Amino acid sequence: MRRTPQQRPRGSTRGSPQVRLRIGFVLIAMVLSVFGARLVQLQGIDPNSYAPMALAEGLREVVLPAERGDILDRNGEPLATSVEGSMIIADPALTAEDAPELAKLLANRLGVDYFKVLERLRAEGSRFEYVARQVPAARAETVVDVARERGFDGLTVRRDPVRTYPGGDVAANLVGFLGTPDPEEGDQPLAGLELAFDAQLSGTDGSARYQVGAGNRLPLADSTKVDAVDGADLTTTIDRDLQWYTQRVLRQTVEDSRADSGFAVVLDSRTGDLLAVADHPTFDANAPAEAPKGDRISRAMTDVYEPGSVQKVLTLGALIDAGKVTPRTRITVPPVLNRQDSPIGDWFDHGTIRLTLAGVLAKSSNIGTVLAADQFADGELRDYLTRFGLGRRTGIGVLGESPGILPSGSLWTSQTEDRIAFGQALSVNAVQMAAAVNTIANGGVRVDPSLIEGSATMNDGSVVGTEQARTERVLSERAARQTAAMMERVVDPEAGVAPGAAVPGYRVAGKTGTAQAVGEECACYDGSFDVSFAGFAPADDPRFTVYVVVKNPGNGGGGGSVAGPAFAKLMSFTLRRYGVPPTGAEPSKLPVEW
Amino acid sequence: MSSPAADPRPPGAVRSRVPRIAEAAVERARLTVVPRAQAVRAARLPFVVLISVLMLGGVVGLLMFNTSMQQTSFTTTTLEGRAATLLAREQELTAELEELRDPQRLATAARAQGMRTPVAPAFLLPDGTVRGEAVPTPEEDGERITAKAPPLPGILAPPPPPPPAEDRTGDRDRTRSGDTGAGNRDRERRDDRKTRNDQNRR
Numbered sequence: 001m002r003r004t005p006q007q008r009p010r011g012s013t014r015g016s017p018q019v020r021l022r023i024g025f026v027l028i029a030m031v032l033s034v035f036g037a038r039l040v041q042l043q044g045i046d047p048n049s050y051a052p053m054a055l056a057e058g059l060r061e062v063v064l065p066a067e068r069g070d071i072l073d074r075n076g077e078p079l080a081t082s083v084e085g086s087m088i089i090a091d092p093a094l095t096a097e098d099a100p101e102l103a104k105l106l107a108n109r110l111g112v113d114y115f116k117v118l119e120r121l122r123a124e125g126s127r128f129e130y131v132a133r134q135v136p137a138a139r140a141e142t143v144v145d146v147a148r149e150r151g152f153d154g155l156t157v158r159r160d161p162v163r164t165y166p167g168g169d170v171a172a173n174l175v176g177f178l179g180t181p182d183p184e185e186g187d188q189p190l191a192g193l194e195l196a197f198d199a200q201l202s203g204t205d206g207s208a209r210y211q212v213g214a215g216n217r218l219p220l221a222d223s224t225k226v227d228a229v230d231g232a233d234l235t236t237t238i239d240r241d242l243q244w245y246t247q248r249v250l251r252q253t254v255e256d257s258r259a260d261s262g263f264a265v266v267l268d269s270r271t272g273d274l275l276a277v278a279d280h281p282t283f284d285a286n287a288p289a290e291a292p293k294g295d296r297i298s299r300a301m302t303d304v305y306e307p308g309s310v311q312k313v314l315t316l317g318a319l320i321d322a323g324k325v326t327p328r329t330r331i332t333v334p335p336v337l338n339r340q341d342s343p344i345g346d347w348f349d350h351g352t353i354r355l356t357l358a359g360v361l362a363k364s365s366n367i368g369t370v371l372a373a374d375q376f377a378d379g380e381l382r383d384y385l386t387r388f389g390l391g392r393r394t395g396i397g398v399l400g401e402s403p404g405i406l407p408s409g410s411l412w413t414s415q416t417e418d419r420i421a422f423g424q425a426l427s428v429n430a431v432q433m434a435a436a437v438n439t440i441a442n443g444g445v446r447v448d449p450s451l452i453e454g455s456a457t458m459n460d461g462s463v464v465g466t467e468q469a470r471t472e473r474v475l476s477e478r479a480a481r482q483t484a485a486m487m488e489r490v491v492d493p494e495a496g497v498a499p500g501a502a503v504p505g506y507r508v509a510g511k512t513g514t515a516q517a518v519g520e521e522c523a524c525y526d527g528s529f530d531v532s533f534a535g536f537a538p539a540d541d542p543r544f545t546v547y548v549v550v551k552n553p554g555n556g557g558g559g560g561s562v563a564g565p566a567f568a569k570l571m572s573f574t575l576r577r578y579g580v581p582p583t584g585a586e587p588s589k590l591p592v593e594w
Numbered sequence: 595m596s597s598p599a600a601d602p603r604p605p606g607a608v609r610s611r612v613p614r615i616a617e618a619a620v621e622r623a624r625l626t627v628v629p630r631a632q633a634v635r636a637a638r639l640p641f642v643v644l645i646s647v648l649m650l651g652g653v654v655g656l657l658m659f660n661t662s663m664q665q666t667s668f669t670t671t672t673l674e675g676r677a678a679t680l681l682a683r684e685q686e687l688t689a690e691l692e693e694l695r696d697p698q699r700l701a702t703a704a705r706a707q708g709m710r711t712p713v714a715p716a717f718l719l720p721d722g723t724v725r726g727e728a729v730p731t732p733e734e735d736g737e738r739i740t741a742k743a744p745p746l747p748g749i750l751a752p753p754p755p756p757p758p759a760e761d762r763t764g765d766r767d768r769t770r771s772g773d774t775g776a777g778n779r780d781r782e783r784r785d786d787r788k789t790r791n792d793q794n795r796r
Contacts, residue, residue, distance in 0.1 A: 078692060083685045084678075136689075137682030166692035217671065219663040244697035248739050255742045504714040505727030569711075569736065576715035581725045 094154025308515025311423030510535025512559030
């Protein structure tokens with residue numbers, strides 16, 4: 001406002017110095033007061049918004065990823081292990097131009113699909129497209145370097161750890177698998193031990209903040225670092241080679257008998273360590289998506305079934321322990337036993353035959369077992385079976401384990417007891433039953449089966465492992481030895497029903513099982529059968545217990561002909577692998593008839 | 595320090611009769627001319643040089659220190675990159691090794707060389723005796739280590755054998771053979787058959 005009148009005299013004269021000076025001062029004062037106001041604004045009013053912005057310039061914050069723990073077998077062989085991996089990301093804004101050439105390079109080097117990659121490299125309006133995920137880090141770096149050398153821009157590499165399962169399907173049903181990792185949330189455990197022990201395996205990510213200049217860390221600038229805590233390894237009691245062999249024998253057995261599925265369990269008799277828990281059908285843990293969902297669980301733990309005649313071992317063992325019978329007790333077995341609600345028959349036609357208790361087991365007579373079990377007092381059998389571990393979870397650390405059904409209270413009638421005596425009307429899971437039979441192998445002392453070596457904490461806080469395994473005496477040592485001797489007669493070519501289960505040179509004790517199975521659709525006995533064989537060797541100094549179950553064989557085979565030979569192979573392999581020589585003692589010669 | 599009693603009196607002191615009050619103070623108060631001090635000014639040059647050297651040394655030292663730290667930072671970045679690459683390489687090699695140690699691969703290789711799983715273990719003791727039963731291993735492989743091929747699609751498959759209808763009936767006369775086990779007898783096939791009562795239905 002003042003300037004306009006002052007400009008007029010300018011043409012003729014420069015005006016008085018005082019006036020010019022004054023104007024100059026005023027101008028300077030105005031400018032300075034603007035500066036001052038800005039200074040007050042910056043320092044006084046909102047100092048906090050600018051300081052972080054200044055700091056953020058050049059500040060780098062990175063996550064220090066924790067390495068996921070391995071899952072190992074008892075010898076330290078990895079069942080699941082983590083490998084440093086990378087994802088390759090394209091920025092289509094930069095890659096679209098040379099997309100065909102770049103896609104060709106990537107397809108050749110990484111084995112990705114040319115057309116898919118081409119599409120992604122040209123994606124419009126996107127600046128972030130995955131080219132490949134979970135590539136081994138070294139290979140990803142090489143590929144990106146080569147691309148850069150040839151003048152292709154727009155590819156970057158980010159961390160993307162790879163979980164590999166060196167054995168493929170070996171123990172896959174137990175170990176489980178991870179889903180594709182989420183860039184934000186990290187590992188995505190989906191099943192098995194990977195899921196159950198995720199908290200222990202995953203560890204805690206660390207973080208680091210530091211300032212960088214030209215790609216290098218500034219030495220004296222502020223920096224903080226929180227170290228990552230790597231996940232702890234999980235050691236199982238599984239023996240990888242034995243597990244592999246068990247799975248192969250089981251697969252062959254299931255395929256050849258045209259069965260639906262099967263499981264096999266190998267237990268160390270003395271410690272209860274599960275050396276192998278095999279399931280068929282199974283899946284390749286490196287490519288879980290290719291298998292049906294139902295095959296990716298551990299059926300040996302989640303599927304319950306009626307154990308059938310294998311149960312007779314427990315019934316008769318308990319009877320001997322209770323002092324009601326001896327292996328030589330004489331029983332007259334009628335052709336049919338008429339009970340309150342229904343007749344009970346044997347699997348083979350016979351007139352009235354005279355069997356000893358050992359004969360009842362060796363010939364697997366239902367009638368003989370029911371007659372012998374009549375001597376139990378009320379609730380005695382149920383008490384024994386509870387102590388054998390039926391009806392409750394083994395708690396070995398597998399998610400979704402089913403406890404099976406042991407009827408109680410009003411459901412336990414005398415008719416039920418008759419059927420339970422020979423293994424129907426109750427249900428078990430395979431590990432539970434293997435541990436129960438192992439009680440007899442271990443001299444009458446039940447030892448909790450374990451899958452985890454040492455001790456480990458599950459996500460739900462429960463602690464499992466060999467260190468937590470408890471032992472409980474169920475039968476007297478004498479009763480257990482006598483039961484084992486009776487079981488030896490089962491594999492005798494003359495006296496028993498399962499000579500195919502014998503291992504040449506060894507004393508083997510075992511028991512076949514063929515049980516009516518409940519069909520899924522009708523929820524009734526639909527004519528399908530579950531066949532099984534449980535046993536241990538050497539019979540006079542047991543080291544291993546093996547249990548094989550084959551569900552619904554299509555060839556009409558029974559426990560002795562389908563599961564028996566599989567048992568013999570597994571037992572023979574295990575004895576050789578652990579260097580257990582035959583004891584050299586004479587096998588049991590208990591009479592089966594009288 | 596000096597006490598009047600111990601002080602040797604100067605001989606022939608004229609003022610011996612003057613009362614010896616504050617003699618020490620009087621002595622002290624006696625003024626003399628201060629001798630002119632020698633011009634002993636310290637040489638200025640060494641000091642300036644010293645300070646300059648110190649400052650220069652400090653600045654240069656600091657600069658070099660900073661530079662060397664920067665250099666270390668460069669080296670760190672390079673080495674960290676190399677360590678990461680080498681770690682990835684190591685893991686890749688370990689994974690490769692694991693693949694080679696895979697039981698399935700080993701078994702396939704062993705079978706390709708004609709090795710077989712023995713039927714039963716036997717032990718040769720140091721004294722030459724054999725423990726266990728030495729059973730010859732059959733020429734044909736006992737275990738099938740690969741999965742059976744899936745059935746051919748209908749159009750390629752040969753006509754199926756007559757359906758095993760009696761298998762599913764739950765009838766007692768399940769006499770079909772085709773078991774895997776050797777040496778099984780008729781009766782095993784129906785091993786442990788259970789009661790046939792309808793009451794068992796759930």
